[in-house]
Amino acid sequence: MASIKDPDVGEKFNSKLEEIRTKLLTQAMGEVMNEATTEFSQAHKQYMKSVLDTCSKKCREDETMFETIQAYMEDLKLKRTTIKEMLAEVPEIEEDIGDKQNNKEYLLKKIEKLRLEQAKGRELVDLQNKANKARLKNLNKIKEIFQERLSLEIRKIQGEKLQFIFRNINHKNPESAYTFLLRINEHGVYQIITCDPPLQHAAQLERKLQETNNFSAFLANIRKEFVALHNATKTV
Template structure:
């Protein structure tokens, strides 16, 4: 056995101690490092699993979102198409309303014109009625005169028609009837409808009556023409 005074032995012993200390230290550090690495690996696996789960969940959410977006796009396309149809219908309805409003305005104009025309016609009818009443008064006056002095009979037949019957025309046959049928139209114009016996100058006498409106002179002239048929004096 070497003496403790042997410096080489001490150095060798110290070196061996150092080697043993380093080996033990390496072993301790190695085990701790392995444990730490294992722990880190476990944590990494858990983290990666968590990340994978999150990614999977996110992917599913994204797929759902993409499906919703596609559905929204289809709904938007359909709604846009419906909106265009409704817009076209709206334009058509507005056009129909405008046409009806225009037609309504035209109807109002026609109604106003009809009202004015009706008022004018009413005034004209009233004026004509007044004129006809005046003419009837004259006719009645003539009737009284001629009926009293000349045996004239006036009969109202067929609405606005008057039949004038003359007697005492023929000296040979005083009861012999001479007559004519007269009509007063809506404008108050006299028209001879028939004459029995016919008079050659009746058309002329009718025109004179329409021009002068002198019914008394007309009756007198007609009577003279009837008398002239039997050889009496004629009208000048």
């Protein structure tokens, strides 16, 4: 009982109770803090995992985007190089086009010139054909006259040649033939091809015919030459 009445007992008891209360409170707070820390840690881990997943996804997307951009840059570089090469070829292409244009104009002028020359050639051929027809017509008239008066026969030979046959030169043999072959060349010039028998002055008679274009006189002179040749042969 003496101890109960001790004035320090109450204070010690209170102190002890405060110590117990503090200890219990500290323990409770520790448990609460541990539980809160655990929950916070788990939440933080979940959050960080989510952040890391998001960052990883973003990094992959960025890498893909960078690869795409790099591919675009490479393609753009290649296109720029191609364009540069094409631009470098432009002067050569323009020069080639200019040469082809000049060549085209030259060819067109040449074609036009050839066309005009061809037209002129056709015109000359037509004129020559008309002249030859006129000469043949004249020969037909001469043929009729000489057939009656000089016993001349004219035959058309293949190749636009004419054979002139004189008879009644040899009175002992009136049917004996004295002939020469004549043609009109591409220039419309008379040419003696052969004479049977050969005439010494055939070239001079041909040249005179070309100068005078007097066919009647030419035939008369040819006959005279055949007559003179016959008389000379008869005398011999």
